[in-house]
Amino acid sequence: MKGDTFQIFISMIIYMAVVLGIGLYFAKRANESSENYFLGGRSLGPLVTAMSAEASDMSGWLLMGLPGVAYWYGLSDAVWTAIGLAAGTYLNWLFVAKRLHSYSVIAGDSITLPDFFSNRFKEKNKVIMTISAIFILVFFTVYASSCFVTVGKLFNTLFGFKYQHMMIAGAAFVLFYTYIGGFLAETASDTMQAFVMIFALLTILIVGTSVAGGVLAVVENAKSIPGFFEFFGIASPTVVDGSQQIINGVPQFGEAGEYGLYTILSTLAWGLGYFGMPQVLLRFMAIRDAGELTQSRRIATVWVIISLGAAVALGIIGRSLFPTELLTYSESESIFIVLSSKLLPSALAGFVMAGILAATISSSDSYLLIAASAFSKNIYQHLIKKDATDKQVMNVSRIILVLISIIGIVIALDENSVIFTIVSFAWAGFGATFGPITIFSLFWKRTTREGAIAGMLSGGIMVFIWKLVLKPMGGIFGVYELLPAFIVSCIFIYAVSKMTDEPSLKIQEEFELAKEKSSEK
Template structure:
């Protein structure tokens, strides 16, 4: 192993050790499960904003988006970014304040399933159980994609086998999450967002330099058919372009709808110390998301020029192209001790974006199992001390399942994330909006929307979308629409909410 690679490894080890240290420090602040899962609603505006967005920007920020831009150009990734940017802003604008207020009013709900159950006074606890199960179903593969990204990183960097690299990464994430809970995850997310920002800026500047300058990057991109067009997509195998149809644009922009249903982001809204400071958080979050995603796409485009210069190999598959930022960092590390440090921090940025999402997903999934299913649904009464132990053990078990699902090193991070994103967006997104803004929405409508949204994601993904043509639409859009329609129809067809529910809604 060369000196620069050893230097990178040391930087990354120090970084991971620091994350675990944060978990140890915050472990002392967790007095009960309310602290463990929601931090006692004590997050400040900066931590709220950056932890929400860092937990959102998983490995697809530094791997998925650049890899997709490298292969097919601007259209596919560009419309995705536009949808995500708009969705981010609208989620903060419409949902954050009202959810913070409503979740506290609805019997101090500390999880999303608990909020739905309390909001509609669901005595059967069907909403609680089904929403908790959906969180587990969609978060486990989402978490697995993060573990896979870490495994790819270490395997590409140090030539170590993928499997042990992936498992060690998972152990680090589980360690500080199980120890420190929500506060540790949120604090490390803030730190990780800073590291991610540094990684993006450092790599794009260096990439443009080694690619021969900005003019050369633009010239190379223009030489590819449809590469820089928002209405055509480039095929890296044939070298030709194909039209990016309006219906495809609509379904791609629909990525933004997913934000309304992301439990790990919504929990940040619920955990903030004051709803009055959410306006500051919204501005910070929106600006950071727009800038970071734009740079991420640019890295993919710059990466193609670096390939053309012969400094790295040319990629034709998504699993390969997602390592573009790793390849650029390794080239950077060959330029002296300072560059080794910068490269190490850059690659720690990939760990950061992966860890910041995985820790939040682990917490959300663990809360669904230990708090919502074991304690609330099945009614097991356990002491606060045993409840904390159950929460930590649940984090461990879910992580083990995620590791098992991440055994295939050739899986695409972007594809796994897109499916899980659709699942949450379609099942929880419509219900969250109707819960917060429609007084007439009742428990039956909520249940219908929850089930239909989740089910339609699977139906469209595996039965309808493969038909191709006009049916080749991202599953989030049709599933979101179906869920909305059923919430309205079933709510209107059944008895209206009780006076108690209506009065609580109006007080919000």
């Protein structure tokens, strides 16, 4: 390992040691009870709530997936995705946060999302809880695999280590400190990592723009590529045998593709996913005081806008500085690594690229913990062993953590996996399964248990049908699967709720109480 590379390696190892220290620090408190382990005892402050929510949400996708899209296809696809996500972030914090926090306390002091849905509709046979837990297990396993792919690509690109070995090592590291520290370790480290991520993005943005000759030079280069710097067009790299063609040192592009209104609406639909993201919704439930959510919303929105904007810009800058460096879509997701390693001093590059680790760790720990809690609390304790002690629940949770990690590793074994593609599928799954029912549960008193079940099943199943069966047909079916699945779920919730008996008086009274409580703060 060369001297510069060794310095980068040491910087990243030091960073990982700090994260591990956080897990060990919170281990004792986390093990006091399952509420502490899974929800931190509802003790989060506004800064930690905001920063941990956004860091856990963005993952390595922010530093690798999104810049990769901008590097490969240009501005439109990346920027419309970013706009949709920024709008979704703000609206979720504005409308859902306070109501969910109040309602989760009133509805049996729920500490997981399946808990809340089940308690909201006063279930006896726990059908909603089981369906919720199963979908969380499925989609978070896929989500965790995308994080493992990120780690593998990072260390493979930087140090030449075998992708599979590094991917497994990264998964083992995340598993270990989530295993011992639980939700408190996760949120504390996520907060620190949110700062690392935005520092990394802004550092490379400033340095990259300067080296490229300034903003005007970057824009001029982008405009020279057909469709690359357009809101309503998209670049079309000329690919031969899987790689972009290079002639006389110049990457080749075909004619610009169209990026019409239908495609824009499809891309903006990414924002709908926020209403069903368990890792974000859980933070709303965990804050110590709902009155502090306004401050959290402002922090989260500013962080998201800056981070997404910088990530998109890095892809454009990367195409200007290193136009022939990355010749496949999968490789393009390494543009942040290339920029960092080639533009910064080694020690600083190591710290900046720790931002990728930060993004990856902050998401994968959330995914693993929520998926484990979905099984241990909602299936094991409520269905398999109803008299399970707190200690037994936590032990089962840790077993599930290991199993989910193993499955995620198997999914991530292919080093040609595209992070953006994996994340987009899991994002659609959560958005369509939980987004509509979250909104209807919080804001429509007439929502029934039967409507909730129909909405969750139809939304989750439609994601698979649209992605695997309809989308390959192209044309009008080429839309991102989240949009049609979200709409189908809403239709089923409304129609089935109207066709079934009104909720009981107790459910309606709790709804009004939650509404009143959330408006007071």
